[in-house]
Structures are given as C-alpha cells and as structure tokens.
Amino acid sequence: MTVSLADWFREAANWAFMIIAIPTLFAGWRTVTSNNIVRAVLYLVVSLAGTAALFIMLGAEFVGWTVVLVYIGAVIILFLIGIMITRAPLGVDADLSHARNVRTPAAVLGVLLFAVIGYAVIDAFENSMIEPFEPTATADLANLLFSRWVIPFEVVSFVLLAALIGGIALARKDDNGAQR
Amino acid sequence: MSIFIEAAIRAVFVFGFLLVTVILLVWVERKFVSDLQNRVGPDRAGPWGILQTLADGMKSFFKESIRPTNVEVALFVAAPIIALMTALLIFMVVPIGAPVEINGTEYALVGADLNVGLLYVLALSSMAVYAIVFAGWASGSKYPLLGSVRASAQMISYEAAMGLSLVPVVLFAGSTSITTIVEQQQGTFLGVFPAWNIVLLPSFVIFLISGFAETNRAPFDLVEAEQEIVGGYHTEYSGFQFALFFLAEYIAVFNISALTAVLFLGGWSGPVFGPAWIAWVWPIGWFLLKTWAIVLFFVWVRASLPRMRYDHLMSFGWKKLIPVSLAWIILVAIAIGIRDFGLPWS
Amino acid sequence: MELVDYLPIALLTLLGIAFAGVSLVLARVLAPSNPTPEKLAPYECGIVPLQEPVQRFPVKFYLVAMLFVIFDVEIIFLFLWAVRMDQFGWAGIATVVAFMLMLIETLAYAWKRGALDWNVSHRTRTRRVVAPEATIEKAA
Numbered sequence: 249m250t251v252s253l254a255d256w257f258r259e260a261a262n263w264a265f266m267i268i269a270i271p272t273l274f275a276g277w278r279t280v281t282s283n284n285i286v287r288a289v290l291y292l293v294v295s296l297a298g299t300a301a302l303f304i305m306l307g308a309e310f311v312g313w314t315v316v317l318v319y320i321g322a323v324i325i326l327f328l329i330g331i332m333i334t335r336a337p338l339g340v341d342a343d344l345s346h347a348r349n350v351r352t353p354a355a356v357l358g359v360l361l362f363a364v365i366g367y368a369v370i371d372a373f374e375n376s377m378i379e380p381f382e383p384t385a386t387a388d389l390a391n392l393l394f395s396r397w398v399i400p401f402e403v404v405s406f407v408l409l410a411a412l413i414g415g416i417a418l419a420r421k422d423d424n425g426a427q428r
Numbered sequence: 429m430s431i432f433i434e435a436a437i438r439a440v441f442v443f444g445f446l447l448v449t450v451i452l453l454v455w456v457e458r459k460f461v462s463d464l465q466n467r468v469g470p471d472r473a474g475p476w477g478i479l480q481t482l483a484d485g486m487k488s489f490f491k492e493s494i495r496p497t498n499v500e501v502a503l504f505v506a507a508p509i510i511a512l513m514t515a516l517l518i519f520m521v522v523p524i525g526a527p528v529e530i531n532g533t534e535y536a537l538v539g540a541d542l543n544v545g546l547l548y549v550l551a552l553s554s555m556a557v558y559a560i561v562f563a564g565w566a567s568g569s570k571y572p573l574l575g576s577v578r579a580s581a582q583m584i585s586y587e588a589a590m591g592l593s594l595v596p597v598v599l600f601a602g603s604t605s606i607t608t609i610v611e612q613q614q615g616t617f618l619g620v621f622p623a624w625n626i627v628l629l630p631s632f633v634i635f636l637i638s639g640f641a642e643t644n645r646a647p648f649d650l651v652e653a654e655q656e657i658v659g660g661y662h663t664e665y666s667g668f669q670f671a672l673f674f675l676a677e678y679i680a681v682f683n684i685s686a687l688t689a690v691l692f693l694g695g696w697s698g699p700v701f702g703p704a705w706i707a708w709v710w711p712i713g714w715f716l717l718k719t720w721a722i723v724l725f726f727v728w729v730r731a732s733l734p735r736m737r738y739d740h741l742m743s744f745g746w747k748k749l750i751p752v753s754l755a756w757i758i759l760v761a762i763a764i765g766i767r768d769f770g771l772p773w774s
Numbered sequence: 775m776e777l778v779d780y781l782p783i784a785l786l787t788l789l790g791i792a793f794a795g796v797s798l799v800l801a802r803v804l805a806p807s808n809p810t811p812e813k814l815a816p817y818e819c820g821i822v823p824l825q826e827p828v829q830r831f832p833v834k835f836y837l838v839a840m841l842f843v844i845f846d847v848e849i850i851f852l853f854l855w856a857v858r859m860d861q862f863g864w865a866g867i868a869t870v871v872a873f874m875l876m877l878i879e880t881l882a883y884a885w886k887r888g889a890l891d892w893n894v895s896h897r898t899r900t901r902r903v904v905a906p907e908a909t910i911e912k913a914a
Binding site: 304310314317318321322323325326329330332333386387389390391393394398401402404405406408409411412413415416419 | 780832833834835837841842843846847849854855857862866869873877884
C-alpha cells in the first residue's frame, strides 16, 4: 500500500503526530546538548511528555500514563532531588562538560540503537496501518503480562531490589567519605 | 463540531465549579475554625462574611508582586501555574452525579471518563511535586529550598502509600475507571448496608491520611512550618503568584475529599425520591454532601492536631502506612481468591 | 470509550493556563511596583544573609526518592493485575504475592540499613566520634 503526500496531509492524525513529535525531538536534542544540568533535565521532561502523548495517540493509554507516572513523576523527581541536595548552581553555567572523546562513541551508539529499534518496528508492523485513537483495553495488557511474560515480571522484582542495594551502597560510601 | 462544543462545556463547567467551590471552601474553613476556637471569624464582607474570599482574591490583584534578584525567572513564574493546573486537571475524572438523559442522549456527569482514571489521578498528583520543586529551587533563597526538599520527599513518600491503598479498590471493581468504581458501589450489602468501598477500612484510612500529606494540610503541613522555615517553598512569592498557590492548595483539598467520597463512600449513590424530572438532582446532592463532610473533617483535623515532627512523619509513612497497605493488599487478594475460586487446595 | 475524552482535558489545560496568564498580566498592570534593594534580597528574617542559599542536604532524601521509584513501578504492576484478577485465579495471586514479597524484602533491607531512619543514625554516629570508648574509660 502506498500513501501519497496529499493523502498524508489530509489525515488529521498525521498533523497531531507532527505537532507532538517535533517538540519531542527538539527536546531530546536539547537534553544532550544543554550545558546546564537543570535545563537538561527539564528538556528530558518535555521529551518524555511527548512520548507519553504519542503512546496515548496510539491507543496505549495505560503505557502513556505509566510513562507520566513512573518517568516524569518518579525518575525525574529522583534526578531533581539529586540535583537539589547536592550543590546545584543556579543559572546557566557551563556545568556539563561534553568531553570530545565521548561524543563519537555516543553518536555511534545512538545511530546503532536507532537502527535496531527501526528494524524491529518495521519488521513487526511492515505496511499495516495503525488505527490511531483506538484505545487498547488495560485488560489485554494484563492478560499478556500474566501469561506469556510471567517470568520477566518476576525478574523485575529482583532488578528493583538490586537497584536499591546498589543505591544504598553508594549512599553509604558517600556518608563515610563525608565523615572522614 | 458538536463533540468540540460538548468538550468545551465540560471544561468550562469544571473550571467554574472549582472556582466557586474554592471561594466557598476558604470561607467555610475560616468560619468553622473560628467556631472551633471560639472566635467570630470573617463577618464583614457580605452576610456572615461569605464574600470574604472574593474580597481577598480581588485584593491580591492590587498587591505588589516581588521578584527577588536571584530567582530563575522562567521556573519561578511557572511553578504556581503548574500547581494550579495539576489541581484543576485532577477533578476532570471525578463523576459528580448519575448520568442524565437530555433529548434521548445520555451524558455522563464527569469531565472525562478515562479507562485509566486512577492512574491519571496518581500521575497528576506526582506532577504536583514539580510545582514545589521548581518554586523552592528557582527562588534562590534558603528557606524555600529547605521547604521544597522536605515537601517533595514527604509528597512522594505518601504518594506511594496512596497508590498502594488504591489497589484493593481496583481489585473490588476490576477496573481503573472511576465511573466504573462508583457504579460498582451501587446497591446494598446484606440488604441493609450500602455497598460502599468503605468496607476496605484500612485502605480508606490510609488513603485519607495520605491525602492530608499530599495536600500539605495540618498535621502534615511542615512544608510551611513558620517556626523553622518561614513560609516554606512559597516564602519568596507575593501578590497574585501567591494567590495562585493558595488557589491550588484549596482545589487540591477539595479534590482529595471528592476522590475519597467517590472511591470509598459510593460517590453519587444514595436513595432517590420524587418525580423523574427531579430525580437527577439527588445523586449530585449525595456527592456534594459526602464531599463536604470530608472537607469539614479536614478542617476539624486542622483545628485539633498539632504539627508532626519531620522524622516522625517520614517514618510513619514508610514504617507504618506502607507495610500495612502491602499486608492489606495480600489479605484482600487472598480473601477475594477464597470467595471466587474456592480454597487453593480444593 | 474513545480518546475523544482527552479533548475536555486539553481544553481545560488551555483554559487554566489562559486564566493564570491573564490574571498575572492583570495583576502586573494593577499592582504597584516599587522595588528596593532590601525588598529584592532573599528572605532572611530581616538580617543580612551570611550563608549561600544552596547547601548540601542529607543523602536520605535521595534514597527515599529511589524507594519511591521502586514502589511506583510496583503500583503499576499491581494495578495491571488487579483489573483482571478474576482471570488468573490462584496462579495469579501466587505470582503477585511472590512479586510483593520481593518488594517487602526491598523495604526490609532499606529499613535494616537505616535508610528509613531520620536523624537517629546520624546522632549515634556523632556520639561515637565525640566520645570514643577510651575517653569513657578515662572519665570513669
């Protein structure tokens, strides 16, 4: 099935997609290029919010709100608290040094990741149309998670425990360092 | 186009409803607290001082808005707006009455009946933390920063407890849509008692306590403990920017009361009398009655309990509320399991 | 149930931002503006600020935020299970209880390591530094 450019412009969903996707991309770009750590985090919030909106547009309401709840509402808050409790500078400082020797590997990694995800998406959906604004029931997600993906689900709990142990170990080391 | 008009009506109605409610709510709180403390309270603006809030609101337009020298302007301005927006948006998913039929079409009396209503509520209340973090951090001053670090840790702790306390409610209803949760609470239990979710008593208590902490109300109002950290995160705010924070706080109190009424007290369910053309008023009345009862409870607690100490607050959240809600989820799951599937070994 | 439900939410967002914006502009026009250096200084109970505003805070705030992330993820999974509990029977309950036990273990670990104790561990550590055993023996 081929879609002409005129068809593309006639579809309202495409416009909605562009209105969401362009700021998301821009914010993602600014997240990695921004010199100020707080600015970078705020751009990350915009980028994640855009992602959540795209998920909701695709009908994945549960995933969309999960992105808001877990990423924007918890992970970024974790970053912000981390910034606040350390001595974060106010205003625009050349605080994040984008060391030149890291840039190339980062760019290569980014392109590779894009290629892998792009291949996976094209391989999975090929030319099929995705009906936007058609919500998937939360129950379908639950059915999958508790039948096919039970083992990964249980493994997640181990990952979470490991993350906390790592966090406490790091924090404790920091405590002792401050004492000395 | 009609979809658009309907959406606009819903949005404008929710907005207007919340503004009128706040005007009443602030007056009710001041009157009720003054009654409890044996004073007169506001009595000059309008009959019984009922226009006092309106007068205060008007006044804030004419007050100088000071912006200290070392603030981060963009975030400093954004913080109160974020606070207001999260508070406004949460109320969108609260159903205020039974569906009404107009010209053969049934309209749900709710801003937006989302499938994932509870997730939406939790997501937006975690967005409310941003307002406090931005306000404290962008003020470039000592006390706001202290207040906001405190407040953000407090809010996320109790948000975890709040989320866990809602799991049994979802177990009962089999849905995260708030409209479905209210419908599931219709009817009676054993023919006498209303089938409200208040039978999940631990969940109800944990939700209400977390609600106090989420809205930074007494006895959890250490965010603005005057004796230690002055005004907390909004120390540097004045004029109308402060008024926006104030507005957001009271909308949040009403939101929590409405959510408690809807999730645990059956929402708009209640007996309906009279002819058909008046029957739709009763559910709205029941919803408002239950919500305002909880609002008055909030005020009563504020007038009665002293402020908690910060270490007590944090350990109460993590060492009491969260373990209890975890145990309660397991207990409810097993109870429902026995009811629905029989004993596991049979 | 369609995504049309998001339209009122979008409209209320616009309405709220418009309300806040218009009121802030109106307040700016109506309110007097008479800034003085003292007025614009950071609040410090009327004295000259001695310390820089930004200071370090205990790392515990960070640990609490981390625990919160973990419990947030747990809540998401529990919600997913709760909407379809009737379909999974005892197997589902067992799966979720196993998952929750790991998280209770996580909480217990954090509790044991003192990540949930506010002030307490800090105080004991200071006491140990100020009065080591040798000093106590000498005093006795």
